[in-house]
Structure formats: C-alpha cells, structure tokens
Amino acid sequence: MTDSDDNSEKLKEILVALDHSYHSRTALETAAIIAQLLQARIHGIFVRDPKWLRLSELPSLVEVEELTGRLSSVGRKSIEQEIRSLEKTIREHFELISRQHELSHTWSSAEGKVAEKILEAAEDSDIITIGSRGRSYSKSRSEKIGSTALTILQKAEKPVLILQKSYTPERSPIVVFDGSERSVSGLSFASDVAEKNETSFAVIDISEAFPVDDHKYNLKETLTNEREAQIVTLQQADMGRFLFLVNSLRGGIVILPKTKRFTKRNVLELILDTADSPVLLTI
Structure with missing residues (x-):
C-alpha cells in the first residue's frame, strides 16, 4: 500500500x-x-x-396490573x-x-x-x-x-x-477494487486486518467491468506485494457473476467502495445475503 x-x-x-x-x-x-x-x-x-x-397518546395502549388483572392506560411517565x-x-x-x-x-x-x-x-x-x-x-x-x-x-x-451476520476473523477479508481512492482505502483496511489476523485477503477487481469517473489507480501498482492478495478480475458488467465471486471467496468481511451502485437497497441486500458476512463501505 x-x-x-x-x-x-x-x-x-x-x-x-x-x-x-x-x-x-x-x-x-x-x-x-x-x-x-x-x-x-x-x-x-x-x-x-x-x-x-407518542405511544402514551394511543387510547388502545393499556397495561395489565400483575396481581389484580386491572387494565389501565399507559402514561407518559411509564414509557x-x-x-x-x-x-x-x-x-x-x-x-x-x-x-x-x-x-x-x-x-x-x-x-x-x-x-x-x-x-x-x-x-x-x-x-x-x-x-x-x-x-x-x-x-x-x-x-x-x-x-x-x-x-x-x-x-x-x-x-x-x-x-446482519456476525464477523468471522478467521475468514480472509474481501475487498472490491474499482480504481477509485475509496477502493484504495478498502485495500489498506483489508491488508491491515489480514495482517493482524495472520490471514491473506482477496481482491475482486471490477475496474474494467464497472469503471468510475474518478478512476485513478491501477491495482498492480497499488499493491506493494501481489503475493499478499488473491486477485480475481471481473471482465464484464455482470452483477450475477460479481455475486458469485463474492459467495465463492467466503470472506469474513466484504469491503466495498461507497458508490451509488453499492448503496442501493436491493444491491446491498443481495450482497449481504450472498456474502454471509458484514459489509464495509469505504470513502
């Protein structure tokens, strides 16, 4: 890095x-x-x-006294x-x-x-x-x-x-690289976590499949030691293939650059389910 x-x-x-x-x-x-x-x-x-x-303003909201079974309104102080x-x-x-x-x-x-x-x-x-x-x-x-x-x-x-799932430190981090400064930050985080956990980390290079306007960095030039990472390249803009790679790599955490693509609810839900791990969006 x-x-x-x-x-x-x-x-x-x-x-x-x-x-x-x-x-x-x-x-x-x-x-x-x-x-x-x-x-x-x-x-x-x-x-x-x-x-x-505001629940105290609902007339239908009542509490039951344990001993007498008497019903009474739930007041503001109680809430x-x-x-x-x-x-x-x-x-x-x-x-x-x-x-x-x-x-x-x-x-x-x-x-x-x-x-x-x-x-x-x-x-x-x-x-x-x-x-x-x-x-x-x-x-x-x-x-x-x-x-x-x-x-x-x-x-x-x-x-x-x-x-939505717990973190498994023993599993290697996965970082998604799109050539932006955000994804370089993700590489740094993945490398740091992997070093502390004594694991490797994986990189999914999407810089050609999903190019971004601020594409500035080359993956091979950014990694100081290519041997520290398993690199997989996504050749075409195929979200199904991307999700397959995320699933097959089985990472402990998935690190994404924070872009409009990855902050859409439906896309992020698919990634959370596919990864079966926490997701970090970097800036």
Whole structure:
C-alpha cells in the first residue's frame, strides 16, 4: 500500500449505534473485535426517538396490573421509565463487551431522529457500525435493511460497517477494487486486518467491468506485494457473476467502495445475503 493509506494511523475510534435489536448486538460484538484488532477506541450511542413517547397518546395502549388483572392506560411517565430502563440495559451490555475486549470506550445518548443523531455523533469517529435493521414494526419485514440504516449509509461522510451476520476473523477479508481512492482505502483496511489476523485477503477487481469517473489507480501498482492478495478480475458488467465471486471467496468481511451502485437497497441486500458476512463501505 502507499504510505498515505496507512489505516492503522487513520482508525482511532469506532462509533457503534445501539438499540435493543439482535443486529445491534451483532454490530457491537463486531465493532469490539475490530477495535481490539486495530487498537482503536469504541464509542456507543443510544438515541431516544421522540415517537416512542407518542405511544402514551394511543387510547388502545393499556397495561395489565400483575396481581389484580386491572387494565389501565399507559402514561407518559411509564414509557419514559421503560426507555430509561432500556438504555441502562444496553449501556451495561456495551460496557461489559468493552471490558471483555479491554477497550477504551465512551458512551453518549441523544434524543431526536435516530439517523440524524448518529450522523452528528460520527463527526468525531472514523467508522460507523450499525445493524442492518432495528426493531421497527412499521416497515415491511421483507426488507433486510431498515430505513434508518439506509439513510446513514447514503448520507454518512465516514466509512460505514453494516451487519446482519456476525464477523468471522478467521475468514480472509474481501475487498472490491474499482480504481477509485475509496477502493484504495478498502485495500489498506483489508491488508491491515489480514495482517493482524495472520490471514491473506482477496481482491475482486471490477475496474474494467464497472469503471468510475474518478478512476485513478491501477491495482498492480497499488499493491506493494501481489503475493499478499488473491486477485480475481471481473471482465464484464455482470452483477450475477460479481455475486458469485463474492459467495465463492467466503470472506469474513466484504469491503466495498461507497458508490451509488453499492448503496442501493436491493444491491446491498443481495450482497449481504450472498456474502454471509458484514459489509464495509469505504470513502
């Protein structure tokens, strides 16, 4: 890699967005592994959505007293207490995972629109880590990427690591190279992670099949040692063939350049399913 792309110098703090979903817990565990690997800090954030408090305005929402069976309306104070209890549980789990991995860690909470607050918090971090969806029941359950995660992916000015499956460090990273500076950053990250895990890494070269306007870098010139990577070249613009390569390489993490192609919901969902691993979009 070039000297300017030393990822170990760049990556100091990983922001992990937390809620009470399975994917959020997976995101935390993966963020902790990567932070430990690259000796980075970890920052957890919990966002209180104002819409939660509006539940108290629903006349149909009631709670049942355990002893008497009496029904009563769920008031604002009751919901506020539940939110505080939820945040406490999530924070305690975050601190437990951080201590287990011996990580320097910090915590914050905010109130407002979830995507907006996470993007604001990311200003002081180097990577945003999110689950592919939370526990929203207002959206189609067939969607594998929630609206909040998609908004963060598309608007973030930082790399975003998105998960619906856990990270397997023993499996080599896969980096997708399109000749852009974004994909050079991906090569640097893959090389760094592979070195720390004592594995190789794989490169899918799509620079000819899917050329980009800012195509500046040649893969062979960018890699200082070709033997450190398994290189596979995609000759034609065939997304089916691309997904086949992603599946056959069986990587522990797939690293993509953040372009409009790879931040489309349907494309990203296909990649997440095909890769069976976390996906990192680099800038």
